[in-house]
Amino acid sequence: MTTVQDSPRRRSGPRAGDGPAVEVVDLRRRYGDFEAVRGISFEVHPGEVFALLGVNGAGKTSALEVLEGLARPDGGTVRILGADPGRDRAAVRPYLGVLLQSSGLPGDLTVGETVRTWARTLTDPRPVDEALAQVGMTGRTDVRVRSLSGGERRRLDLALALLGRPRVLVLDEPTTGLDPESRRTVWSLVREMVRGGTAVVLTTHHLEEAEELADRIAILRAGCIGLEGRPAEIAATQPATVRFVLPDGAPPLPPVPGVEVVGAAPRVELHTRDLQAALTALLPWAAENGVALGGLQARSASLEQAFLAVADGASPTAPSPSPSR
Ligand SMILES: Nc1ncnc2c1ncn2[C@@H]1O[C@H](COP(=O)(O)OP(=O)(O)OP(=O)(O)O)[C@@H](O)[C@H]1O
Numbered sequence: 076m077t078t079v080q081d082s083p084r085r086r087s088g089p090r091a092g093d094g095p096a097v098e099v100v101d102l103r104r105r106y107g108d109f110e111a112v113r114g115i116s117f118e119v120h121p122g123e124v125f126a127l128l129g130v131n132g133a134g135k136t137s138a139l140e141v142l143e144g145l146a147r148p149d150g151g152t153v154r155i156l157g158a159d160p161g162r163d164r165a166a167v168r169p170y171l172g173v174l175l176q177s178s179g180l181p182g183d184l185t186v187g188e189t190v191r192t193w194a195r196t197l198t199d200p201r202p203v204d205e206a207l208a209q210v211g212m213t214g215r216t217d218v219r220v221r222s223l224s225g226g227e228r229r230r231l232d233l234a235l236a237l238l239g240r241p242r243v244l245v246l247d248e249p250t251t252g253l254d255p256e257s258r259r260t261v262w263s264l265v266r267e268m269v270r271g272g273t274a275v276v277l278t279t280h281h282l283e284e285a286e287e288l289a290d291r292i293a294i295l296r297a298g299c300i301g302l303e304g305r306p307a308e309i310a311a312t313q314p315a316t317v318r319f320v321l322p323d324g325a326p327p328l329p330p331v332p333g334v335e336v337v338g339a340a341p342r343v344e345l346h347t348r349d350l351q352a353a354l355t356a357l358l359p360w361a362a363e364n365g366v367a368l369g370g371l372q373a374r375s376a377s378l379e380q381a382f383l384a385v386a387d388g389a390s391p392t393a394p395s396p397s398p399s400r
Contacts, residue, residue: 093121094157095118095119095120095154095274096119096120096121096123096155096156096242096243096274097117097118097119097125097142097153097154097155097243097274097276098118098152098153098154098157099115099116099117099118099138099142099151099152099153100116100151100152100153101114101115101116101150101151101152102114102115102116102138102141102148102150102151102152102153103148103149103150103151104134104137104138104140104141104146104148104149104298105149110149110298111134111137111298112134112137112138112141112298113134113297113298113299114150114151114299115134115138115151115293115295115298115299115300116151116300117291117293117300117303119243119274119275119276119291120274121242121272121273121274122269122270122272122273122274123269123274123275123290123291124265124269124275124276124277124288124289124290124291125274125275125276125277125289125290125291125292125293126276126277126278126279126284126285126288126289126291126292126293127139127276127277127278127292127293127295128278128279128280128282128285128292128293128294128295128382129278129294129295129296129385129386130296130386133295133296133297133298134295134297134298135247135278135295136176136247136278137298138295139245139247139276139278141153141160141161142155142160142245142276143160143171143173143175143245144160144161144164144167144168144171146161147161148161155167155170155171155243156170156242156243169197169198169199169239170239170241170242170243171241171242171243171244171245172236172237172238172239172241172243172244172245172273173236173244173245174232174233174235174236174244174245174246174247174249175232175247176247176248176251178228178232178235180220180228180231180232181220182219182220182221183219183220183221184219184220185216185217185218185219185220186207186212186215186216186217186218186219186220186223186231187203187207187216187217189220189231189235190203190206190207190231190234190235190238191203193235193238194206194238197238197239198239199239199240200238200239200240201237201238201239201240203216206234206235206237206238207234209234209237209264210230210231210233210234210237210260210261210264211230211257211260212227212230212231212234215227225252226252226253226254226257229249229250229251229252229253229257230253230257230261233246233249233261233264237264237268241268241273242272242273242274243273243274243275243276244265244268244273244274244275244276244277245275245276245277246265246275246276246277246278247277247278248277248278248279248280249261249265249277249279250262250279250281250284251280258281258284262284262287262288265277265288266288275288277289282378282379282382285306285378286306286378289306290305291303291304291305292304292305292306292309292378294309294381294382294385294386296385296386296388301385302381302385306378309378309381310375310376310377310378310380310381311376312376312381312384313376313377313380313381313384314335314346314347314348314376315346315347315348315349315350315353315373315374315375315376316344316345316346316347316372316373316374317344317345317347317350317353317354317357317371317372317373317374318338318342318343318344318345318370318371318372318374319343319368319369319370319371319372320341320342320343320368320369320370321340321341321343321366321368321369322341322366322367322369323341325340325364325366326364326366328343328357328360329356329357329360331345331347331352331353331356331357332352333347333348333349333352333353334346334347334353334356335347345357350373350375354373
């Protein structure tokens with residue numbers, strides 16, 4: 076795959092100023108009596124990646140569909156470049172790139188026909204060859220969509236999302252089904268778009284992807300934002316852990332300030348906000364007492380722990396809001 080050759084051209088849009096590219100205020104979405112999105116708010120600025128995380132059914136796609144202009148909110152407001160993506164769809168569409176969770180492109184069309192057809196609906200599309208080269212599909216122009224592999228279809232979806240040089244890009248699980256190499260290429264495409272000033276909102280189940288790409292993350296649970304902040308801030312809401320197995324006859328562990336002992340001997344788990352201090356106390360004690368700490372593991376707080384804590388309904392302390400850029 077090649078990378079984006081040019082950054083998105085600076086065109087005037089519904090709003091060309093310096094404000095947030097995406098503004099979501101108290102968004103609600105309902106299916107009958109069931110409220111899938113329960114009052115979420117966030118902003119995404121030009122040149123920023125915002126990741127919405129959450130377990131299956133947390134409400135990510137339901138929220139994104141409002142940003143994409145495909146559904147109306149049941150409460151709250153969404154603005155893309157200052158305009159309502161549902162009511163002002165015609166104004167927003169030239170500046171918005173969308174990658175749906177599943178696109179359902181007609182299988183009878185070839186890759187080239189698909190891109191050319193899509194390009195005809197856009198005001199300033201990339202050339203077809205460039206769009207396909209971006210996602211590593213040069214040479215697949217004459218292949219019918221139905222004959223593509225799952226990963227190739229995903230890359231074609233992405234080529235279509237980038238085709239109009241969007242100022243706002245909404246990506247619903249962009250790398251699901253991609254092999255590790257293609258995933259990394261998608262990451263670099265997203266980074267290049269961001270360097271050109273595009274604002275990106277994405278969902279993913281790959282926490283590594285969120286850590287790699289996102290400037291800020293919100294973790295949804297049952298339609299509400301459980302945690303929001305920069306990846307490191309979110310991880311820091313959780314304690315670091317030290318795990319080991321004590322041998323028979325080991326003396327009692329020394330008291331270490333700020334350490335919570337979670338497991339019982341012989342399998343011990345320590346939780347701490349200061350991993351270095353805990354290890355500085357533990358290791359000399361083990362050496363002095365001739366204690367071999369079996370299977371010793373020390374792990375810093377992680378985004379995964381924070382994700383699981385929100386998914387489990389734990390109520391971690393939310394990090395203070397990050398200053399907007
Ligand atoms: N058309 C619909 N009618 C009724 N309920 C729906 C509809 N679409 C979604 N839901 C429900 O709304 C909730 C949120 O679904 P949504 O697809 O937004 O979750 P998600 O976080 O995107 O999940 P996933 O990670 O599986 O894509 C789920 O309980 C789902 O069953």
